[in-house]
Amino acid sequence: MYTCGPTVHNFAHLGNFRAYIFEDLLRRTLKYFGYRVIQVMNLTDVEDKTIHASNELGIKLSEYTKKYKDSFFEDWDILRIERAEYYPAATEHIPEMVDLIQRLIKAGHTYEVDGSVYFRISSFSDYGKLANVQPDKLKTGLRVDSDEYEKEDVRDFALWKAWTPQDGEVFWDTPLGRGRPGWHIECSAMSTKYLGTHFDIHTGGVDNMFPHHENEIAQSVCGYGDKFVNLWMHNAHLIINGEKMSKSLGNFYTLRDIISYGNSPRVIRYFLMSAHYRQLLNLIFDPVTGDKGSFENAKGALDRIDEFRVKLAEIKKRKTNDSIDPAVTKILGKASAAFEGALANDLDISGVLGAVFSMIKDVNRLLASNDISSRDADLIEEKLKDWDRVLDVISPDKEESFDEARIDELVEERNRARREKDFARSDEIRDQLASEGIIIQDTADGTRWRKK
Ligand code: AMP
Ligand code: ZN
Numbered sequence: 426m427y428t429c430g431p432t433v434h435n436f437a438h439l440g441n442f443r444a445y446i447f448e449d450l451l452r453r454t455l456k457y458f459g460y461r462v463i464q465v466m467n468l469t470d471v472e473d474k475t476i477h478a479s480n481e482l483g484i485k486l487s488e489y490t491k492k493y494k495d496s497f498f499e500d501w502d503i504l505r506i507e508r509a510e511y512y513p514a515a516t517e518h519i520p521e522m523v524d525l526i527q528r529l530i531k532a533g534h535t536y537e538v539d540g541s542v543y544f545r546i547s548s549f550s551d552y553g554k555l556a557n558v559q560p561d562k563l564k565t566g567l568r569v570d571s572d573e574y575e576k577e578d579v580r581d582f583a584l585w586k587a588w589t590p591q592d593g594e595v596f597w598d599t600p601l602g603r604g605r606p607g608w609h610i611e612c613s614a615m616s617t618k619y620l621g622t623h624f625d626i627h628t629g630g631v632d633n634m635f636p637h638h639e640n641e642i643a644q645s646v647c648g649y650g651d652k653f654v655n656l657w658m659h660n661a662h663l664i665i666n667g668e669k670m671s672k673s674l675g676n677f678y679t680l681r682d683i684i685s686y687g688n689s690p691r692v693i694r695y696f697l698m699s700a701h702y703r704q705l706l707n708l709i710f711d712p713v714t715g716d717k718g719s720f721e722n723a724k725g726a727l728d729r730i731d732e733f734r735v736k737l738a739e740i741k742k743r744k745t746n747d748s749i750d751p752a753v754t755k756i757l758g759k760a761s762a763a764f765e766g767a768l769a770n771d772l773d774i775s776g777v778l779g780a781v782f783s784m785i786k787d788v789n790r791l792l793a794s795n796d797i798s799s800r801d802a803d804l805i806e807e808k809l810k811d812w813d814r815v816l817d818v819i820s821p822d823k824e825e826s827f828d829e830a831r832i833d834e835l836v837e838e839r840n841r842a843r844r845e846k847d848f849a850r851s852d853e854i855r856d857q858l859a860s861e862g863i864i865i866q867d868t869a870d871g872t873r874w875r876k877k
Pocket of ligand 1 (some may be wrong): 431441443445522628629631632660661663664
């Protein structure tokens with residue numbers, strides 16, 4: 426599986442993470458169903474934007490991109506996104522790109538203008554089929570030089586860009602002359618290096634479909650003479666309060682921004698995962714009014730899971746008998762079938778999450794009339810753990826779980842103090858927890874705690 430990765434010219438924004446979370450869900454799903462996954466994600470560390478920015482700052486391109494490469498991996502881990510097997514950087518694969526361009530030259534798909542090499546789209550009859558764009562017969566022969574362009578510009582694109590003074594120190598001396606690769610060639614050259622000329626899945630956001638993926642197909646099919654990709658999967662965009670996220674609209678957020686407004690990584694992951702990947706996902710969020718909208722909803726869902734987990738932990742503490750309640754087996758069987766069926770149905774995440782919450786509801790209903798054994802609670806916990814191999818939102822964030830053990834201890838100490846009629850101490854603990862946003866509830870089944 427090949428995934429178009431970040432252009433490392435800035436911190437990744439929340440929209441980028443929608444793409445990476447979709448790809449994470451896909452790779453975990455494939456693994457869940459027993460497939461072996463080799464995922465390659467490129468790091469675009471040389472193209473128009475990075476060259477421009479590093480030259481403006483007067484620093485080396487590699488120095489400029491290193492900061493964003495590092496932050497990208499930090500964010501990746503914060504959101505629990507599984508690491509791909511390979512992260513090839515464009516600047517480390519110039520010879521492979523030159524080799525592919527030479528193949529295209531040899532096969533007659535290119536022409537040269539002032540030292541730059543262009544792909545002639547009229548030489549490839551399938552050009553435009555993926556994104557359903559029609560190369561305008563009158564316009565073919567016209568060229569486009571920028572790395573990114575719109576559908577109106579269905580034109581011959583640059584494979585190799587001859588050095589210009591604007592590029593400063595960024596150039597490679599190669600058999601094609603002094604210059605640098607166009608943006609599109611890296612994905613064709615690097616996917617083939619790591620996955621071969623024909624592989625299973627290629628992903629990216631819908632904005633990549635044209636021109637980037639269209640150009641990748643043209644380069645790979647014409648250069649290597651193989652089928653290239655079996656299945657293209659594109660995620661729809663994340664939008665904010667109904668609008669496109671952009672710097673000029675002032676609604677542009679990085680992961681760090683969103684966390685700084687008090688949203689946990691687990692809540693953010695849940696939100697980004699919660700809509701089907703082919704549907705627009707609208708984030709309702711307003712830091713000025715403090716409206717956490719979508720994140721509040723995501724937190725509500727996770728709170729329900731957490732309350733349920735606390736309940737299971739309490740049942741296990743009681744150390745009841747080992748019998749298995751057939752009603753529990755039935756609930757888990759039904760939920761598993763629903764979970765796996767939805768997952769296999771093009772990652773139908775609503776169905777998947779629906780299965781999780783139906784299971785919780787069914788067990789809660791059972792608990793209202795029946796007691797279940799600690800063995801039953803174990804089985805339910807195991808099921809949640811198994812599902813979390815795909816979702817990775819059920820277990821708490823690392824910091825939260827650290828807190829959880831400490832809070833359990835404090836609650837225990839408070840109960841001890843109450844038994845010993847040391848009410849000053851028990852009140853003190855209650856107040857301390859309250860100041861941390863933890864509410865204690867004394868119920869017939871023992872003491873529970875939850876976050877405000
Ligand atoms: P970029 O760093 O711009 O090349 O983008 C990296 C990945 O994020 C690509 O797969 C893009 O298609 C995807 N992407 C960019 N913006 C959004 C967005 N608003 N919503 C979802 N995916 C996006
Ligand atoms: Zn790509």
